[in-house]
Amino acid sequence: MLAGVIGATGYAGAELVRLLSGHPEVTDILSASVSHHGESIESVFPQFVHARLGTLLEPADLIARSDIVFGALPSGKGEAYAKACLDRGVSYIDLSADFRFDEDEEAYRAWYGKSYDYGELRKRSVYGLCELNREKIKTLAGQGPLIIGNPGCYPTAVSLAAFPVMAGAAGVVPSGYIIADAISGVTGAGRETGRAYHFPECADSASPYKVGSHRHTPEIFRNLNNMSGPDTRPRGGIQLVFTPHLGPFNRGILATVYFPLDGCGRPAECRPAAAELAEKTARIRDACAAFYHDEPFVRVLPAPLAAATNRVRHSNYCDLSIHLDQSGATLIIVSAIDNMVKGAAGQAIQNMNLICGFDERRGLEALPALF
């Protein structure tokens, strides 16, 4: 199979090229770039020197020759490529936000400042969080070429933490108020330079950004709503607060997600006995582990492990650790992913595998890197 990557000079695109180069079903990779076509990819990423990855094509050339196409472009650039792919009869996996909102053009417009150019494409598109939409993706794929809206990095980490709770599978009743506090490595900002990502300005420091108003918020909110059925949706609805931070590391997202439980009103000085707390935590952990039992890429960690970004590095895993605060009234689930793999390129390949009928793990079997 010949896989094409548009936007191969960005971080997510290059990571795709790297991961696809080790995929056993992919015989060759084509790369395209809007701004660098005609150059070699190693002129942009000298890591790839000697790798014979060929010349960067124009996107149209690439689409004309690929069996499946990935678009790793800024949001707002993907629709025309998606259309061209469908017209040619090949599937398109989009890593931007352009296909993450399905029919909800209003939410897309509100947060990304742009209307759909080809709204009808959403009839053939699906949000590609496999743990949420696996059956939808398979069904659509059975009907012909399709478009995948590959999830955002933060939404992946936060949604996978929240799903067992939202699905009513964790054995607790959440109040509906959810705080997701997350920190990302600097690769999340992409390859473009900026003062905030200048080494001396971000090394040895931590800080939040877009507090309470990051545009991944509506995507997370929608996922949580979709996972909660009519029976399990919190009575007052879901109220989500999401705060991203920047940390001085390259890869990884850590999300600490707080679920105050219904009736959570006991003052903090009430401390249930340690044994009682541990037993309740174990019950919830077991329930979450059961919920994800068949998922190849979600690991519910055994106690006393806490999720850490360096344990999923270079892998497609999402690690989850389950905790109760000392009062037992707030459930805390910590989620760790590699933002470039499960948060971007790896998840896109997981979608490709699903579309093509390969084992979902194909090309993504590598154990996490130790460092």
Next chain:
Amino acid sequence: MLAGVIGATGYAGAELVRLLSGHPEVTDILSASVSHHGESIESVFPQFVHARLGTLLEPADLIARSDIVFGALPSGKGEAYAKACLDRGVSYIDLSADFRFDEDEEAYRAWYGKSYDYGELRKRSVYGLCELNREKIKTLAGQGPLIIGNPGCYPTAVSLAAFPVMAGAAGVVPSGYIIADAISGVTGAGRETGRAYHFPECADSASPYKVGSHRHTPEIFRNLNNMSGPDTRPRGGIQLVFTPHLGPFNRGILATVYFPLDGCGRPAECRPAAAELAEKTARIRDACAAFYHDEPFVRVLPAPLAAATNRVRHSNYCDLSIHLDQSGATLIIVSAIDNMVKGAAGQAIQNMNLICGFDERRGLEALPALF
């Protein structure tokens, strides 16, 4: 004035020595170490070679010769030294938890696993968060030598974020449920080696620890309660959830503190107009700035700045940034301190200044380091 530091071979103790060496009222510094006495301090910290800081004394020797004594020891070690100081008529500033709980021996025992050896010392001790207890400290200091329970690093960062809200000075009605999500640099773990602090195990990573059960929780809880008067205390009481994380940097604590506001029930898709949100945020920010107007070491940042640990590095400042989430229903205050300065040694010197009647800023005037 001759200042003595017991525990000078630990990180907080050595930072004290360094800061005191630049204090204009301190003519000389004595250092003591329980395990290294007889050696030079530069044999432990080669940074100090050529500085002529003298030999590490036994604690008793140091107490016998100092005009004021700092104890930078693990919790559970300070009471005897405190007693010896009072007996000799000099004040003792304790950087451990031993004097942070005042008369509440039960809380201390529950979280630190030890009873008081000399309970009566609490008649002469006061919790040294100047922004909370300045008048108490001054009053006690007016009556003779005293003991300061220097605050913990996380409690300092979180309490200063929460005080305007708890005091009813921010112009909002908090629900009483508070989530404090914090990340610390690795110096917070001290000088003792451990697998978790081995460079390859913590570089390039982020992870939580002691989720929901860190022993700084009761200290924060008590501070928040003390700051909220009978009129401003949330109806259902305060319910605090505190989660610390470890990040790959040396200095600094960043705490992101969430205050769901009373009646906070609007679903996340409700977005107030941007102008309305900005105006409401500005009002709260101004109120917080007014609350801290006379505090020399608390900076309420103007919009659009967000607190960042690299902006308070090597300074005694606590920076606060004020935010509302997009629904306007959750107030988010982000707090940044240097954990070794405002979170330990700097705050101890601030207490010394207060006790001795010096300007509170003496010896702590340095601007934050740029990197």
Next chain:
Amino acid sequence: MLAGVIGATGYAGAELVRLLSGHPEVTDILSASVSHHGESIESVFPQFVHARLGTLLEPADLIARSDIVFGALPSGKGEAYAKACLDRGVSYIDLSADFRFDEDEEAYRAWYGKSYDYGELRKRSVYGLCELNREKIKTLAGQGPLIIGNPGCYPTAVSLAAFPVMAGAAGVVPSGYIIADAISGVTGAGRETGRAYHFPECADSASPYKVGSHRHTPEIFRNLNNMSGPDTRPRGGIQLVFTPHLGPFNRGILATVYFPLDGCGRPAECRPAAAELAEKTARIRDACAAFYHDEPFVRVLPAPLAAATNRVRHSNYCDLSIHLDQSGATLIIVSAIDNMVKGAAGQAIQNMNLICGFDERRGLEALPALF
């Protein structure tokens, strides 16, 4: 094929397990540990949770069941295992220094403080720097099970930089005086904790260690001598100065190797014309590239690239960049490897491939990681 790794709880051993798990010819991996047998490997490396890597065996058990055995142990521990392997008829790839000195027991004793326990094993052992000894390894492997002395990390980086010059293939006449100045990431220190590797002690810093006396010196010296034939050996012999440094990063070694050229005596203010210098540099670069033309894992970088550790990360490549100083009188070759891959586990697998008759690249095809 069933591969066994003794010492799987160290960094090099665990990296071996990780890389072998992706090797297409390896059907299963056994792990052993002297100190942790009976435990699971994920109890030591939680990264591997869910990976079903089995229980850590006793070394003897592992040897009894493996088709090939890797020893990733401290120097001085490998001979008995090597003997047991040969006795059982399987090959042993040793990652310590125990088999790097062949018959030169004196050099081994002088630098490692220990005599050979089973000196006769050297009849079946060979130093496993494939770029130096490929034919020897193949020949010995054709005669039955053998022992590989897998090269040290610094010797790999420095030797590969120096080989074209020592072999007389670079078109220059070196004076024989060689300075190798290298810096390593902290994983090179292994998994054992120590003050020097405590995050706050080594983050944000650089420093040398074992200046001029590191025990990799004689290994490098021997390699350089072996590569220089009677015709190309510098007249005065080789004189090597080697200084390692520690840098605040996880993976990678960068070695900057200086070759003052014969007759190098022009004072520094003499600057040849830029064009002349560039042309001479290009000639040497081309010669080095030709020398390594058939090597799968050595990349001589095109101008103006300089070798950098982040361009070989997670790969088995050694990158070389070729420079002349401004006077044209000193050749400078910069070498970058991933110390855990080409400097340890990857090179060991390269040796396994050679022994087993696989393509040398098998299991090592991954492109360098971008970050």
Next chain:
Amino acid sequence: MLAGVIGATGYAGAELVRLLSGHPEVTDILSASVSHHGESIESVFPQFVHARLGTLLEPADLIARSDIVFGALPSGKGEAYAKACLDRGVSYIDLSADFRFDEDEEAYRAWYGKSYDYGELRKRSVYGLCELNREKIKTLAGQGPLIIGNPGCYPTAVSLAAFPVMAGAAGVVPSGYIIADAISGVTGAGRETGRAYHFPECADSASPYKVGSHRHTPEIFRNLNNMSGPDTRPRGGIQLVFTPHLGPFNRGILATVYFPLDGCGRPAECRPAAAELAEKTARIRDACAAFYHDEPFVRVLPAPLAAATNRVRHSNYCDLSIHLDQSGATLIIVSAIDNMVKGAAGQAIQNMNLICGFDERRGLEALPALF
């Protein structure tokens, strides 16, 4: 005294402002910026919020009001300001290369691509490496306002390592061939963003740049020549090779400087007895310590310490450690400075102290930061 800083929005300029703000003889600081005048300095460096540092002036305004002026501008911009200062009768301390070459306009032109605009200014200028030119500076200062060419960061680190050897004070006879291999933190690149300083491109990596051709080379060369008198200059002259590297840390330069000794021809396998080597090293170390005995900012470290950048952090110290390679034929001196302090702003203040007749340590007494 009123000190003015032109270029206060660059890293060196802002570090100057920070250090001057703690200088006991400086009553006020004025800042100017070519591109940001009219703005506040804290709009560029939010670290300085609340510090009341005033508005950024136009350079001419600043010169008109200051008692001494620092220029922290890119090379090629300083001459007009220097002239204006002299015309007004105040001294000018230039942190660029514009006044580092004295009468040697040709060297300046060759390496910086520009002629002198006001060549005659060199009659009133002096190269400000106090350890080399203290008496010259004092003499010139006694005659009226003057210009200081503040040394480059690498030249400071390398020259101070080499001076005892060049002056014939180390008790060895150097061959004249000198290799200086240095690594700098990223602040050395300044505040302007660039791909090479984008966090994901330089974190967790090391690499050389401008190999053998960095423009600090002629400055170092000149210093070494100036320090070596007719009696001590190596017979064949000095031949310097200098290679800078970039490392993933903020502050600091480490320079490892190799001096092959005259007659250095013994092959590396010759190892003098350890005791002999140690004794010879101690003799050289003592000689170097004696050479620098009266220097307030040079610390010759006792054995077995090696210089490390984290031991001089935030201080004006240059730490030197003295080593011999195992053959005894190469002297290795390792030098560590904080590139922003001794390598830029601190050294500029040292010059100011010298000019103004203050104790050279004034405002620079702070002990090195621990982390």
